[in-house]
Amino acid sequence: MSLENTEIPDMKSIWNGKGGQVWVENQKLLDGMFKPFEDCLVKAVLDSGKVNILDIGCGAGATSLATSWVLGETGKVTGVDVSKALIQAAKERTTIGESSTQFICSDAQSYRFEEAVYDMVISRFGVMFFDDPVAAFKNFHSAATTDAQLHVYAWRSPTENPFMTAAQKAAAPYMQGLPKPEPNAPGQFGFANADYVREILTKAGWKGVEIEPIDLECSLAARELEKYNTNLGVLGMIYDQLDNETREEVRSKVQSAFQSFVKGDRAEFVAACWKITACAN
Ligand SMILES: C[S@@+](CC[C@H](N)C(=O)[O-])C[C@H]1O[C@@H](n2cnc3c(N)ncnc32)[C@H](O)[C@@H]1O
Numbered sequence: 001m002s003l004e005n006t007e008i009p010d011m012k013s014i015w016n017g018k019g020g021q022v023w024v025e026n027q028k029l030l031d032g033m034f035k036p037f038e039d040c041l042v043k044a045v046l047d048s049g050k051v052n053i054l055d056i057g058c059g060a061g062a063t064s065l066a067t068s069w070v071l072g073e074t075g076k077v078t079g080v081d082v083s084k085a086l087i088q089a090a091k092e093r094t095t096i097g098e099s100s101t102q103f104i105c106s107d108a109q110s111y112r113f114e115e116a117v118y119d120m121v122i123s124r125f126g127v128m129f130f131d132d133p134v135a136a137f138k139n140f141h142s143a144a145t146t147d148a149q150l151h152v153y154a155w156r157s158p159t160e161n162p163f164m165t166a167a168q169k170a171a172a173p174y175m176q177g178l179p180k181p182e183p184n185a186p187g188q189f190g191f192a193n194a195d196y197v198r199e200i201l202t203k204a205g206w207k208g209v210e211i212e213p214i215d216l217e218c219s220l221a222a223r224e225l226e227k228y229n230t231n232l233g234v235l236g237m238i239y240d241q242l243d244n245e246t247r248e249e250v251r252s253k254v255q256s257a258f259q260s261f262v263k264g265d266r267a268e269f270v271a272a273c274w275k276i277t278a279c280a281n
Contacts, residue, residue: 010131011082011129011130011131011186011187012082012107014237015081015082015083015086015129016082016083016084016085018236018237019083019237020083020084020085020086021085022231022232022236023059023060023083023085023086023232024060024085024086024088024089025231026227026228026231026232027060027062027089029220029224029227029228031060031062032220033218033219033220034062034124034125034218034271035218036216036217036218036271037063037124037125037153037216037271037273038062038063038066038124040153040214040216040275041063041066041067041122041124041151041153042063042066042067042070044122044151045067045070045071045120045122045151046070048120048149048151050119050120050148050149051071051074051075051076051119052075052076052117052118052119052120052145053067053068053071053075053076053077053078053118053119053120053121053122054078054080054113054118054120054121054122054140054143054144055067055077055078055079055080055122055123055126056080056108056121056122056123056126056127056140056152057080057081057082057108057123057125057126057127057129058079058080058081058086058087058090058103058123058126059081059083059086059090059126060086060089060090060093061079061086061089061090061091061093061094061101061103062124063079063122063123063124064077064078064079064090064101064103065077065090065093065094065101067122068100068101071100073100075100076100077100077101077102078101078102078103078104078118079101079102079103079104080103080104080105080106080108080111080113081103081104081105081108081126082105082106082107082108082129083105084105087103087104087105090103091103108126108130108136108139108140109130109131109132109133109135109136109139110135110139111139113139113140113142113143114143115142115143116142116143116144116145116146117143117144117145118140118143118144118145118148119144119145119147119148119149120148120149120150120151121140121143121144121148121149121150121151121152122150122151122152123152123153124152124153125153125154125155125188126152127152127154127191128154128155128186128187128188128189128190128191129186129187129190130186131186133186133190133200133204134200134203134204135204136204137200137201137203137204137205137206138203138204138205140204141204141205141206141280144280145280146280146281147279147280147281148279148280149277149278149279149280150201150206150276150277150278150279150280151275151276151277152276152277153214153273153274153275153276154190154191154192154197154273154274154276155188155189155191155192155271155272155273155274156192156213156272156273156274157189157192157272158189158192160272161189161271161272162269163261163267163269163270163271164188164233164271166229166254166257166258166261167229167230167233167235167254167257167258168233168234168235169257170250170253170254170256170257171235171250171253171254174242174246174249174250175234175235175238178234178238184196188233191274191276194211194274197211197274197276198211201276201278205280206278206279206280207278207279207280207281208277208278208279209276209277209278210275210276210277210278211274211275211276212274212275212277213272213273213274213275214273214274214275215270215271215272215273216270216271216273217268217269217270217271218268218269218270218271219266219267219268219269220266220267221265221266221267222262222264222265222266222267223265224267225255225258225261225262225267226251226254226255229254229255229258230251230254235250235254
């Protein structure tokens with residue numbers, strides 16, 4: 001079957017469509033997989049002594065709630081996300097008691113945050129999707145206090161992240177019509193180029209920008225691999241559109257491609273990312 005005329009929707013539509021929906025459905029799996037990054041963010045917040053936290057692209061709220069939990073009554077955490085479904089999921093999880101956490105459903109690039117309020121801006125993989133990243137980081141800068149810190153994580157290149165690209169590679173012969181993303185285009189790997197990221201943050205007014213590679217070991221249950229591969233990423237976007245025969249071929253090719261990551265009952269991989277930090281002044 002041809003994917004010649006398949007258009008990849010813009011980021012906001014993706015996150016308010018299938019992209020957001022699959023993140024809600026796979027919330028436990030994804031939160032488990034990316035827990036090492038949650039731990040790093042929580043530690044960074046605790047070490048900083050900051051208490052009024054803005055979590056960008058907070059998704060279903062894992063990092064906002066974990067931060068809120070450790071800060072206790074002294075803290076205030078605001079999670080912002082463009083996806084209605086993910087913010088709904090985050091709000092539903094909040095009833096457990098983190099009353100100091102609030103969630104806002106909006107485009108973080110243009111949302112009018114209260115000015116000079118947040119003393120720390122954090123994100124786990126939520127900052128690579130803006131159509132105007134300089135405007136977005138300027139917006140966070142205006143929302144930040146003069147002594148605020150920024151601490152966010154983003155993916156390095158696809159070649160450094162074979163786990164993240166294995167499904168798409170294995171299914172490539174069936175996905176030939178799909179448009180190729182431009183370099184630095186919004187998306188999972190939109191911040192892979194550190195020079196580009198440094199330029200964005202500097203233009204947006206952030207100082208002391210540091211971009212360090214960080215490799216964290218992540219894992220998921222091996223029995224969840226198929227669900228993960230066929231629901232998420234570019235393959236997940238088009239998997240349901242494939243006819244039955246092609247879908248079966250793709251499923252089996254993708255499954256074999258992941259065997260090298262399986263260790264016993266877990267699938268293990270290294271997430272090759274950037275730790276991006278900066279100060280407001
Ligand atoms: C890869 S997910 C990460 C979610 C969450 N930080 C986590 O670690 O579970 C990226 C998130 O960024 C959000 N996002 C994308 N564009 C956005 C925008 N313009 N404004 C706010 N959130 C956005 C998506 O809706 C999605 O929840």
